[in-house]
Amino acid sequence: xxxxxxxxxxxxxxxxxxxxxxxxxxxxxxxxxxxxxxxxxxxxxxxxxxxxxxxxxxxxxxxxxxxxxxxxxxxxxxxxxxxxxxxxxxxxxxxxxxxxxxxxxxxxxxxxxxxxxxxxxxxxxxxxxxxxxxxxxxxxxxxxxxxxxxxxxxxxxxxxxxxxxxxxxxxxxxxxxxxxxxxxxxxxxxxxxxxxxxxxxxxxxxxxxxxxxxxxxxxxxxxxxxxxxxxxxxxxxxxxxxxxxxxxxxxxxxxxxxx
Amino acid sequence: xxxxxxxxxxxxxxxxxxxxxxxxxxxxxxxxxxxxxxxxxxxxxxxxxxxxxxxxxxxxxxxxxxxxxxxxxxxxxxxxxxxxxxxxxxxxxxxxxxxxxxxxxxxxxxxxxxxxxxxxxxxxxxxxxxxxxxxxxxxxxxxxxxxxxxxxxxxxxxxxxxxxxxxxxxxxxxxxxxxxxxxxxxxxxxxxxxxxxxxxxxxxxxxxxxxxxxxxxxxxxxxxxxxxxxxxxxxxxxxxxxxxxxxxxxxxxxxxxxxxxxxxxxxxxxxxxxxxxxxxxxxxxxxxxxxxxxxxxxxxxxxxxxxxxxxxxxxxxxxxxxxxxxxxxxxxxxxxxxxxxxxxxxxxxxxxxxxxxxxxxxxxxxxxxxxxxxxxxxxxxxxxxxxxxxxxxxxxxxxxxxxxxxxxxxxxxxxxxxxxxxxxxxxxxxx
Numbered sequence: 001x002x003x004x005x006x007x008x009x010x011x012x013x014x015x016x017x018x019x020x021x022x023x024x025x026x027x028x029x030x031x032x033x034x035x036x037x038x039x040x041x042x043x044x045x046x047x048x049x050x051x052x053x054x055x056x057x058x059x060x061x062x063x064x065x066x067x068x069x070x071x072x073x074x075x076x077x078x079x080x081x082x083x084x085x086x087x088x089x090x091x092x093x094x095x096x097x098x099x100x101x102x103x104x105x106x107x108x109x110x111x112x113x114x115x116x117x118x119x120x121x122x123x124x125x126x127x128x129x130x131x132x133x134x135x136x137x138x139x140x141x142x143x144x145x146x147x148x149x150x151x152x153x154x155x156x157x158x159x160x161x162x163x164x165x166x167x168x169x170x171x172x173x174x175x176x177x178x179x180x181x182x183x184x185x186x187x188x189x190x191x192x193x194x195x196x197x198x199x200x201x202x203x204x205x206x207x208x209x210x211x212x213x214x215x216x217x218x219x220x221x222x223x224x225x226x227x228x229x230x231x232x233x234x235x236x237x238x239x240x241x242x243x244x245x246x247x248x249x250x251x252x253x254x255x256x257x258x259x
Numbered sequence: 260x261x262x263x264x265x266x267x268x269x270x271x272x273x274x275x276x277x278x279x280x281x282x283x284x285x286x287x288x289x290x291x292x293x294x295x296x297x298x299x300x301x302x303x304x305x306x307x308x309x310x311x312x313x314x315x316x317x318x319x320x321x322x323x324x325x326x327x328x329x330x331x332x333x334x335x336x337x338x339x340x341x342x343x344x345x346x347x348x349x350x351x352x353x354x355x356x357x358x359x360x361x362x363x364x365x366x367x368x369x370x371x372x373x374x375x376x377x378x379x380x381x382x383x384x385x386x387x388x389x390x391x392x393x394x395x396x397x398x399x400x401x402x403x404x405x406x407x408x409x410x411x412x413x414x415x416x417x418x419x420x421x422x423x424x425x426x427x428x429x430x431x432x433x434x435x436x437x438x439x440x441x442x443x444x445x446x447x448x449x450x451x452x453x454x455x456x457x458x459x460x461x462x463x464x465x466x467x468x469x470x471x472x473x474x475x476x477x478x479x480x481x482x483x484x485x486x487x488x489x490x491x492x493x494x495x496x497x498x499x500x501x502x503x504x505x506x507x508x509x510x511x512x513x514x515x516x517x518x519x520x521x522x523x524x525x526x527x528x529x530x531x532x533x534x535x536x537x538x539x540x541x542x543x544x545x546x547x548x549x550x551x552x553x554x555x556x557x558x559x560x561x562x563x564x565x566x567x568x569x570x571x572x573x574x575x576x577x578x579x580x581x582x583x584x585x586x587x588x589x590x591x592x593x594x595x596x597x598x599x600x601x602x603x604x605x606x607x608x609x610x611x612x613x614x615x616x617x618x619x620x621x622x623x624x625x626x627x628x629x630x631x632x633x634x635x636x637x638x639x640x641x642x643x644x645x646x647x648x649x650x651x652x653x654x655x656x657x658x659x660x661x662x663x664x665x666x667x668x669x670x671x672x673x674x675x676x677x678x679x680x681x682x683x684x685x686x687x688x689x690x
Contacts, residue, residue: 014323
């Protein structure tokens, strides 16, 4: 019992969808709880134990001083810290806030300063790697459950998990889909987006919205040109596409900035 | 026992980051705070300037447990604003998607979050060693709910196939028949779940308060309906803001909802079953009878029994929906509708209760105003009012036991705290 890897599942600013994907491992659940010690997982258990942890899955970005402290403490006592999902990796959808003036966001509460005194918010979404060293990035909104299994397996045998960095297009081709971008001139983000999802959206007749963030070495400028000229999108439309799931990443930030 | 304080810094086995602070003096309650330190994500602010085609996709990310209700509320609000009509098949598929969402969320709540309290465990992890059959049943049912979402919506967490005007892909008959086979096979698990819930020793506590749910004359409503209550409320969804208001409290990022001129209210499975039990499937009504559930029930712990009966109702209704599907080839492209200026409203039943979305668009389909009120924001004040009456009954117990009882009351509501920190409209004109 003693040598089972000690695992923490931690939530910061996110929607719990990544933790839900973890709990969606229904077929593997009994094996997982037998092979690792799920010592800290507030949504799933009481009597949560403190570290040290071998593995920490951190869902969500940092948006409050409380979370910043929590993350720093966790880093101290964790061997392998995983940015679990887009919010942790890039800030995801909530990071759209970073382009909204703080006075607008404060309008969500009629007396923002009163509540802000007791419960502080940066009013800004910060991905984990800007604050601490991140060992593994599990991309996706949410990351596919197979990637969670891969990460747990790798930890058990002491290797690095094999994670895909190719574009969605690779998986789309394997599904033998007709290309939505080149044939239908529809604004698909597949060519710049990291795979791992199995090309769910194009397979269901929908353009890729980019929910796994940029692939490695993404050519955002080329796609932007195609979206403008080939698909007839407006510049505002293209900016909205790049400032969605991963607006903070250098590849997408630069492209949105240049338009 | 002059002073007794109950403090839970981080409530476990609920979604999100919440805390409890209760102060008592000589058995009387001085202070009750159900505080939410879940950081606000300001969705209403950053939705301004976004496009009508992506509103449901963005608001899905308010909650990973109930992305489907958020998507359907957003889609219906957009369609209402632009006068887009959807087909019967689209309505049927949205209902099925919602039932999938209710099944997985309810099973999570019943077995993962609630059961350990009543069976004496700290989690399903420790419970699995002693009660493998129970846990296997939970996993099987939960997977079924997720798989309904995956077949209909292309993905379980944050589905992608539901878009403005319909679905980008109509599920294949072969896959639906396979789902139906599993639904039929799982009916016995749903019945066992209802019986399991009815055998739990739920605390005896009653507090009369207003219960609010969607109402309909011909079905158990979950994706649309009028707003009805045990106090005679009966209004259209567009009238929401005339009857509901929010107030801010400085210890929580979630605002508190009340009914204008009345007070706090309860939403969720108990309110739905109290108000709509006659429109549930016969089998689920029998299960309620068996459990001794005689509407109206005002014990908030009975949420658990109502939730379990709803699982059976969802399984049976899903079979019915699949049986009536005609598989019309009506796939739509996600941006095939011409945007129109306008304002739209929608209320749906999320697993935890009514969820309100409202948007205003300009003639290019860009969001100019967003207003979202979630189930947990709706019932947050009511949880506190319950605790004010419940705590004096249990405060004589040792602190640990009393604290656990308070947490159990909170868990009966199955709060979804990530959701709760979104409310209040943000309007371009004032922002």
